[in-house]
Amino acid sequence: MRLVLLDVDMTLISAAGAGIASLEGAVLELFGVERAFEGVEFAGRTDSMIVESALTAKGIEASDGNLSRVRSEYIRRLSRTLSGGWPVRVLDGVPALLELLSQRKDACFGLVTGNWKEGAFLKLAACGIDGCFRFGSFAESGRTRNELIPHALSGAERFCGCTLDPGDVWVVGDTPHDVASGKAWGLRTMAVATGPYGVGDLEAAGADAAVPDLSDTDLVAGILLGRQGRP
Numbered sequence: 438m439r440l441v442l443l444d445v446d447m448t449l450i451s452a453a454g455a456g457i458a459s460l461e462g463a464v465l466e467l468f469g470v471e472r473a474f475e476g477v478e479f480a481g482r483t484d485s486m487i488v489e490s491a492l493t494a495k496g497i498e499a500s501d502g503n504l505s506r507v508r509s510e511y512i513r514r515l516s517r518t519l520s521g522g523w524p525v526r527v528l529d530g531v532p533a534l535l536e537l538l539s540q541r542k543d544a545c546f547g548l549v550t551g552n553w554k555e556g557a558f559l560k561l562a563a564c565g566i567d568g569c570f571r572f573g574s575f576a577e578s579g580r581t582r583n584e585l586i587p588h589a590l591s592g593a594e595r596f597c598g599c600t601l602d603p604g605d606v607w608v609v610g611d612t613p614h615d616v617a618s619g620k621a622w623g624l625r626t627m628a629v630a631t632g633p634y635g636v637g638d639l640e641a642a643g644a645d646a647a648v649p650d651l652s653d654t655d656l657v658a659g660i661l662l663g664r665q666g667r668p
């Protein structure tokens with residue numbers, strides 16, 4: 438059985454800044470701080486870490502209580518933002534790849550994302566692909582991306598009803614953090630240059646395969662389902 442674990446932002450979809458706008462709004466509402474996320478690194482990090490960095494930088498205690506308040510307000514705002522016609526979009530090739538994978542009896546796929554679960558599904562729903570996913574690992578399952586992987590693997594094994602070999606698992610994401618999280622657990626990694634990093638950066642980060650985007654379904658599926666780490 439082959440398993441494909443997919444990142445959300447800038448791998449499957451672009452939420453066009455809806456997440457950042459909703460986080461900024463939440464922190465302004467709760468703590469009266471404007472542009473709290475300016476200069477905070479987003480790509481490849483979990484929502485909890487992102488909020489923790491922003492609060493700490495602004496001298497606000499990053500307590501569990503404060504993180505939970507930001508999370509609730511963020512989800513409320515994200516839902517409102519996305520239902521108001523925000524220009525989210527599914528990235529090229531994603532629907533065709535998900536369709537192909539869902540038809541394969543020897544493959545399954547799930548999510549591994551730094552989004553809080555509810556936020557991930559709000560974004561995926563706004564792009565019309567939320568119904569494709571049956572399991573995943575989210576910001577609630579770990580503070581760093583590396584910590585999300587075991588939860589994704591155990592969810593996949595429960596869903597597939599089999600034990601997975603690490604060599605049969607691919608992590609697909611758009612940042613060096615995605616690549617590092619897969620490598621940390623001995624998994625294969627495909628990096629996609631639809632986010633802030635180019636193919637060269639992602640190859641330098643050690644990705645087993647790096648592609649400009651997911652639009653070439655035959656190429657991408659050939660890598661993910663084939664025997665070789667490179668085309």
Ligand SMILES: [Mg+2]
Nearest residue numbers: 444446447611
């Ligand atoms: Mg991403």
